Each structure stands twice: as structure tokens, then as C-alpha cells.
Amino acid sequence: MPSPENPSAATEPAPTPAFGRTWRHDLAAPPPDLYGRPHADRFMRFLTRFGDAYAPAMGAPLLRRSPRRPPSRGRAPLVLAVTGHREIAEEVAELRLADPAGAALPAWQPGAHLRLTLPSGRERHYSLCGDPADRHEYRIAVRRIDGGGGGSLEVHRELHPGVRLTVRRPRNGFVFCAEPAVLLLAGGIGITPLLPMAREAARRGLDWHLVHAGRSAASMPYTAELLALDPARITLLAEGVPTGDQLLAKAAPGAAVYCCGPTPMLAAVQQALDASPAAALHFERFGAAPVRDGAPFTVRLADSGEELPVPADRSALDVLREARPGTPYSCHQGFCGTCQVRVVAGTPEHRDRRLTAGERAAGALLPCVSRAAAGETLVLEV
Structure with missing residues (x-):
């Protein structure tokens, strides 16, 4: 939806080859906290950190994690083997992934996705489409996008049974609330x-x-x-x-x-x-949302001094990838962190929902969504 390279409902343009994840309720922007306030809820952040720190020692979870909060950095990724690869529709391949030793996989709920590191090093997000009750196998499906960023082609051509992949544990930014x-x-x-x-x-x-x-x-x-x-x-x-x-x-x-x-x-x-x-x-x-309220600014590459104009209607990531095609990316929505760069000089406008205040203060920036004011120049280490 994850990622996940995807088609439109009726035609097949070449969309951004990532599965972006956003949430809307009654057409409003996604609330920063449980109550829709414009700033993060400090009390809830404290409770979440308390639960993360003390629940493992108690042997049971005291607090339920927010499905939108990134997993703990201390949790190791999974190494899974491709156990099945078959075509299930035109240009759509289904993959099945399992632990090579047959161990049970982490639980997940409808709406969850996996972040795969492909053999090339590309990272892509794909929604889980199997049965959450099946703890011994994950299932994803990927549509081939010939004009995309290469991730879907790699999945179709190279991920055959026996290939092993590094996989982040399931995350859910599209939670099913089971309303009546x-x-x-x-x-x-x-x-x-x-x-x-x-x-x-x-x-x-x-x-x-x-x-x-x-x-x-x-x-x-x-x-x-x-x-x-x-x-x-x-x-x-x-x-x-x-x-x-x-x-x-x-x-x-x-x-x-x-x-x-x-x-x-x-x-x-x-x-x-x-x-x-x-x-x-x-x-x-699917992919990146249109840029809203954008203004033209400039990105200067710290290592070369090259200046890249960023138009009001394009992202800094798109411009960076034109200059340096190897620039990593995945979600295009400011939640996965794959495209993170460092700001050496200039004042950015952070629009992501992932970086902490401390990370931003240290210079971290997600160029897929974050920008700068009109006429500003951001010097970036890429």
C-alpha cells in the first residue's frame, strides 16, 4: 500500500512507486494526537514511553501501542524467505514469506504493511493481504510498474522461492476499527x-x-x-x-x-x-499526495555546491532524485524515514509525521514532504 507500486482504478499511469499511507476522518487533516489538537499530546507521549520501557519487564503490555507510532528501534528486523511466487492477475505477482526455520511470525491486524529491503537495497512497503490468523506465513501482492522506480520489477523478476529478505515487522497506519x-x-x-x-x-x-x-x-x-x-x-x-x-x-x-x-x-x-x-x-x-501551499525554494548539495531549484508544486525529493537517481526513498509521505537527509544550513518547514523535535533540531529532514519558505536555500547532506 503498503506500496507498493499500484495502478489507478481504470487506467495504468506510472504513479509514484510507493504505497503511501494517510488517514482522513470526515475529510479533515490527520490529527496530530488522539483528540485532534495541533500539537502532540505530551501526556500520551509520556504514557507510551513508560509502557514501552516497563511492559517488557513486567512480562505483559501495560499500554497498547499506537498503531501509527514507529516500532521500537531496539526490535530487530526479520529475515524471511520467499516460499511462493505466482501471478494472480495481469501484471500482479503474489509473494508468500515465512521464517526459514518455521518459527511463528509477529502478529498483525487488517491494514498492516511490511517494509521490505530488496536485494538491490531498495526499500518498499507492501500491504499484508493474507489471513492474520496465519502466523506462519505473510502474503503480499505487487503490481508491476514498468516506468516506476524499479522496485516492482525487481519483485517480479528476482524474488523467487528461496530468496531471503530483510523485513521490518508489521506496522499499521490504516487501522480497521470494525464499525458496525x-x-x-x-x-x-x-x-x-x-x-x-x-x-x-x-x-x-x-x-x-x-x-x-x-x-x-x-x-x-x-x-x-x-x-x-x-x-x-x-x-x-x-x-x-x-x-x-x-x-x-x-x-x-x-x-x-x-x-x-x-x-x-x-x-x-x-x-x-x-x-x-x-x-x-x-x-x-498510492504514492505522494499533491503538494499544497508550496513555495519555490532551492536545495544546495553540501558536497558539490550544486543548486537545485524546487518548484512550488514539486517535492524536494523528486528534484533530488533527478540530480542523483540513487537517492533512497519509499513511501513519499513522510512516515517511513527512508529518504532522510541532513540540513547543514537554512530553515526548513517540516511537514512529516515521523521525526521527533530532537531529530529535527539535529538537522534531520524528510525531503519527500518537507519544504522551505519562498526564496529560502537549504544546504543538504545527501
Whole structure:
């Protein structure tokens, strides 16, 4: 959705090859804390740190971790082996991953994703689409994007059974809250995080419906698996570009909508939400969100002195990657930290939701989302 390289619901442009993760509730910006206040909740931060420090010693978790908080830095990543690789739809490969020694895997919940380090060193996020009850195998699905950043091509061509990968433990930025009535909207490969949600909704006996849109029936993965849950609760849209009204037509009064798909699909759903019976919208985005309230500024590379103009409507990361194609990246949304650089001089505008105040003060910057004021020059160590 993770990442995760993905198509649009009806056409296949070359989107940013990452699975970005954002959350919206009633079309508002994601709240910094539990209560939507503009600053982080210091008391809740203290409680979380207290629980992280003392729960292991007590032998049981005293406090539940926020699903949006990065995992503890002391937790080692997993080394998993590819146990299965098969094509499940046009240009879509399914991978199965397991511990080489057969040990049980860390638990996860619907909406969670994995961060894979590919053999090339690229890092990519992919949503888990298997059964959370299966602790011996993870399942992901990746659509091939020929004009992307190379991650999906590497998955399709090189990740065959026997290959071992370093994998970060499951994280969840798209939490399924299991409201009494839910509508699940998937565009193309966006079905991956929603399939476990549909399975969980069916298990709990919720009032649910899932709509899956794609450019063709052959390009839409997991159709048979969805219909096996309950064909009366599944709508497949394989022709044309659906409107927001069409996508929300199955929303029950007061339903929570979970949407994963390309930007045009999300925009259509947002625009149609107020006129629908639905009450809330949670979504996961393919790639980077459009730059808003941006101003042109300049990035200067500390090692060479080269100056790179950053337009108001583009990210510093995009500009950096044009100059230095090997610049690492993954989510394009300011949550994974893969693209982190150091500010040597200049005053940045931090727009990420990952770096701490201390990290920012030490010069850390995530150029995928963070910027600078008009006319400012940021000197960066890349």
C-alpha cells in the first residue's frame, strides 16, 4: 500500500512507486494526537514511553501501542524467505514469506504493511493481504510498474522461492476499527489491505460491502477469494472510471468508508462523501499526495555546491532524485524515514509525521514532504 507500486482504478499511469499511507476522518487533516489538537499530546507521549520501557519487564503490555507510532528501534528486523511466487492477475505477482526455520511470525491486524529491503537495497512497503490468523506465513501482492522506480520489477523478476529478505515487522497506519457498518472501496491493487478487512468484517458479522474497481476483470486480483466471502456483498466495477457517487452507492447510513486507491479515486470519493449516507472516511493513498501551499525554494548539495531549484508544486525529493537517481526513498509521505537527509544550513518547514523535535533540531529532514519558505536555500547532506 503498503506500496507498493499500484495502478489507478481504470487506467495504468506510472504513479509514484510507493504505497503511501494517510488517514482522513470526515475529510479533515490527520490529527496530530488522539483528540485532534495541533500539537502532540505530551501526556500520551509520556504514557507510551513508560509502557514501552516497563511492559517488557513486567512480562505483559501495560499500554497498547499506537498503531501509527514507529516500532521500537531496539526490535530487530526479520529475515524471511520467499516460499511462493505466482501471478494472480495481469501484471500482479503474489509473494508468500515465512521464517526459514518455521518459527511463528509477529502478529498483525487488517491494514498492516511490511517494509521490505530488496536485494538491490531498495526499500518498499507492501500491504499484508493474507489471513492474520496465519502466523506462519505473510502474503503480499505487487503490481508491476514498468516506468516506476524499479522496485516492482525487481519483485517480479528476482524474488523467487528461496530468496531471503530483510523485513521490518508489521506496522499499521490504516487501522480497521470494525464499525458496525463499513464500506470498503478498492482501486486495482488497492484491494490488498481491504481483503483482510472484508474477512474480519465477515467474521464479526458487521454490515459490510466491498467495491473493487479496475481497468479490466483480468487485472483485478483476488476476485474469487472475495466472492467466496459473500457474493451479495461484493461489487466489481471493471469497465470505465467510476464516479464518487457510484463508489459510495452501497454505503449504509452512518457507515465508515475505507478506501485504498489512486489519487483520482480518492478525490472522487471525498467530493461525493457529504451527499452520501456515510459518516466517516479512512483512506490509504498510492504514492505522494499533491503538494499544497508550496513555495519555490532551492536545495544546495553540501558536497558539490550544486543548486537545485524546487518548484512550488514539486517535492524536494523528486528534484533530488533527478540530480542523483540513487537517492533512497519509499513511501513519499513522510512516515517511513527512508529518504532522510541532513540540513547543514537554512530553515526548513517540516511537514512529516515521523521525526521527533530532537531529530529535527539535529538537522534531520524528510525531503519527500518537507519544504522551505519562498526564496529560502537549504544546504543538504545527501
